[in-house]
Amino acid sequence: MKILTSNYITCAVKACKSSTLSFPLHFQDAELVQEEVDFNAEFIVGILPRIEWDALIVTAAELGFTNLPAQKPEPTEEAPLGEQVLKDLHKLLLETQVTEGKLVCGNCQHIYNIHQGIANFLLPNHLV
Amino acid sequence: MYPFGEDDPVKCLVYFAQIHETFRRAELDALGELYGINVEWEDYSDNSPFSIIKLASRREARKLVGRSILAKGIYELWGVAPDYNELHKFVRVNTAKMWPSCMGKSFKFYVEAFNGKRSQSEQHRIIEQFAYLGLDGSISMKNPEMTFNVMEEYKNKHVKAPTRVFLGRLLAVGSRHLVDTYDLKKRHYIGTTSMDAELGLITANFALTAPGKIAYDPFVGTGSFLVSCSQFGAYTLGSDIDGRQVRGKKGRSVLSNFKQYGLVSTYLDGFVSDLTNTPLRKTRFLDAIVCDPPYGVREGLRVLGSRDPEKAKEPVVRDGELRYLQDGYIPPKRPYSFLAMLDDILQFAADHLVSGGRLCFWMPTANEDFSQLDIPTHPELEIVSVCVQEFNKWSRRLLTYSRKKGDPIIEQAASRSAEIAEPEKKKVTADELNTFRKKYFEGFRPVS
Numbered sequence: 001m002k003i004l005t006s007n008y009i010t011c012a013v014k015a016c017k018s019s020t021l022s023f024p025l026h027f028q029d030a031e032l033v034q035e036e037v038d039f040n041a042e043f044i045v046g047i048l049p050r051i052e053w054d055a056l057i058v059t060a061a062e063l064g065f066t067n068l069p070a071q072k073p074e075p076t077e078e079a080p081l082g083e084q085v086l087k088d089l090h091k092l093l094l095e096t097q098v099t100e101g102k103l104v105c106g107n108c109q110h111i112y113n114i115h116q117g118i119a120n121f122l123l124p125n126h127l128v
Numbered sequence: 129m130y131p132f133g134e135d136d137p138v139k140c141l142v143y144f145a146q147i148h149e150t151f152r153r154a155e156l157d158a159l160g161e162l163y164g165i166n167v168e169w170e171d172y173s174d175n176s177p178f179s180i181i182k183l184a185s186r187r188e189a190r191k192l193v194g195r196s197i198l199a200k201g202i203y204e205l206w207g208v209a210p211d212y213n214e215l216h217k218f219v220r221v222n223t224a225k226m227w228p229s230c231m232g233k234s235f236k237f238y239v240e241a242f243n244g245k246r247s248q249s250e251q252h253r254i255i256e257q258f259a260y261l262g263l264d265g266s267i268s269m270k271n272p273e274m275t276f277n278v279m280e281e282y283k284n285k286h287v288k289a290p291t292r293v294f295l296g297r298l299l300a301v302g303s304r305h306l307v308d309t310y311d312l313k314k315r316h317y318i319g320t321t322s323m324d325a326e327l328g329l330i331t332a333n334f335a336l337t338a339p340g341k342i343a344y345d346p347f348v349g350t351g352s353f354l355v356s357c358s359q360f361g362a363y364t365l366g367s368d369i370d371g372r373q374v375r376g377k378k379g380r381s382v383l384s385n386f387k388q389y390g391l392v393s394t395y396l397d398g399f400v401s402d403l404t405n406t407p408l409r410k411t412r413f414l415d416a417i418v419c420d421p422p423y424g425v426r427e428g429l430r431v432l433g434s435r436d437p438e439k440a441k442e443p444v445v446r447d448g449e450l451r452y453l454q455d456g457y458i459p460p461k462r463p464y465s466f467l468a469m470l471d472d473i474l475q476f477a478a479d480h481l482v483s484g485g486r487l488c489f490w491m492p493t494a495n496e497d498f499s500q501l502d503i504p505t506h507p508e509l510e511i512v513s514v515c516v517q518e519f520n521k522w523s524r525r526l527l528t529y530s531r532k533k534g535d536p537i538i539e540q541a542a543s544r545s546a547e548i549a550e551p552e553k554k555k556v557t558a559d560e561l562n563t564f565r566k567k568y569f570e571g572f573r574p575v576s
Contacts, residue, residue, distance in 0.1 A: 001397055001399065002396055002397055004396060005365065005396055005397040005399075008408055008409050008411070008413060009399075009407045009408065009409065010407060010408075010409040011407065012401065012402075012405045012406065012407040013405075014405065017410070023409060037392065037393035038393035038394075040339070040340065040393075042339060042340045043339070043340045043363060046340045046341075047342075050411070050412075050413040050482075052409075052411075094396075111453060112407075113453075116375065117397075118371070118374055118375055118397075118398055118399055118400060119399045119400065119407075120371060120399070120400040120401075121367075121399060121400060121401035121402075121405075121406075121407040122369065122371075122400055122401065122402060122405075122432060122459045123402075123405055123432055123459060124443065124444065124451070124452040124457075124459050124460075125432075125433060125434045125439060125441070125444075125459065125460050126441045126442055126443050126444075128405060128432045128433040128434075
């Protein structure tokens with residue numbers, strides 16, 4: 001699972017949706033892999049407004065990336081984002097992925113396994 | 129006749145493939161929407177591959193058709209007439225101003241006949257009759273600077289003379305070659321319900337997928353729609369309740385399909401989940417949702433939960449460990465109604481699509497049943513197009529919706545969901561919940 005995807009993932013349990021503790025889910029025992037993919041500045045610029053920055057900071061820190069700015073970069077027409085900022089974001093959001101590990105809900109503590117990069121969000125009967 | 133500059137308005141001949149007829153106009157309209165091009169339809173019929181449209185410029189014409197799957201090409205229309213005499217008369221009078229700009233350019237001349245056939249010598253004779261254009265460039269079959277097409281349309285295969293003849297100069301060809309590139313026969317990883325390449329690509333066009341956008345398929349299966357969306361540059365995300373589908377086996381998986389087509393850079397993720405218990409946060413971040421929901425004939429329509437509503441709602445522990453954390457655990461699933469699933473998809477789309485984002489999904493129906501009323505609706509989704517693919521006794525429709533602008537007005541839209549939800553609390557079978565499945569297995573007998 002890529003870091004970008006994790007920014008859109010919350011606990012699948014319906015009762016957790018209203019709790020602020022259920023997002024972001026917390027990575028545990030994560031095995032990280034860096035895989036180079038094509039850089040697309042347009043995509044990063046376009047996705048930035050749709051990112052929950054505070055959650056991204058939490059996720060990144062849990063995986064050992066602590067160099068994100070505290071505030072989301074706000075590009076303007078006069079001051080667009082620099083190439084390096086975009087490339088750093090690209091590297092974190094699209095090239096960093098968790099191949100093995102767990103995602104844990106901070107509200108209900110339910111554990112979702114990640115295996116071969118694919119997370120499983122199916123719920124047992126008692127949580128449906 | 130219009131002026132002839134690159135940025136002058138132009139009347140164009142669109143040469144369509146004579147297949148999936150009800151999708152053709154909707155596909156070009158979708159591409160018009162994507163590129164902000166106003167397509168004015170002057171002449172169109174499902175029975176003809178030839179259509180005439182008006183556009184603001186030749187530049188727009190090239191852009192519009194460039195990634196169309198159903199348009200083979202777009203041409204400046206130099207003339208259309210019921211026979212050759214009339215055509216030549218028209219072309220001589222109305223296109224003479226164009227001729228000087230054609231001088232010294234290499235060219236080729238084609239003759240194509242719809243519902244008819246022309247021998248090599250007949251084709252030459254037809255081409256020679258255009259000698260008055262005075263083209264003096266060299267003839268180049270491989271890389272001509274200009275391509276002229278003479279198109280003939282015959283009413284049927286038995287008549288001798290064409291009913292319409294056209295002369296056009298090629299502006300751009302479409303992307304029908306992709307149908308071959310993405311042919312399922314050549315794809316490494318497919319399943320019994322993989323969408324064929326042509327309709328998958330058409331769906332991706334209807335969904336307005338483009339570079340920088342995100343598309344999601346909640347019933348991803350082997351990833352047919354996602355590779356089509358990524359072909360047009362979109363970043364893609366997929367999930368399925370059946371983890372085996374996403375993971376694949378022996379190196380064949382959704383990911384390996386992306387590798388095969390060189391599209392790995394735009395594949396975001398695949399995960400295992402159920403749309404009725406989605407882990408996706410309720411935020412409007414998707415540009416497109418494309419899917420062919422399971423309707424229960426080949427793959428039973430199931431969602432999470434136990435078939436028996438009385439079943440214990442306590443976590444199951446085995447060998448002192450939570451069962452669901454153990455390897456090989458498969459959560460219980462219960463049959464679900466197709467109509468309820470459609471409502472869930474619409475609500476999901478309203479919750480997750482950006483303004484103007486598109487929902488495209490396929491819906492099967494028994495032919496005798498269908499009326500416009502059967503198209504599911506949602507107050508935040510506007511119906512853009514309904515296109516039908518006919519089979520013998522049933523058909524399927526590609527429904528396309530656009531997410532209206534503004535914030536959600538209504539939390540829960542569907543009253544139908546409430547009606548359907550009630551009987552589902554009892555034990556039910558797949559057939560009781562799914563009339564299409566029932567009819568399919570009964571062979572679509574008329575209702576007595």
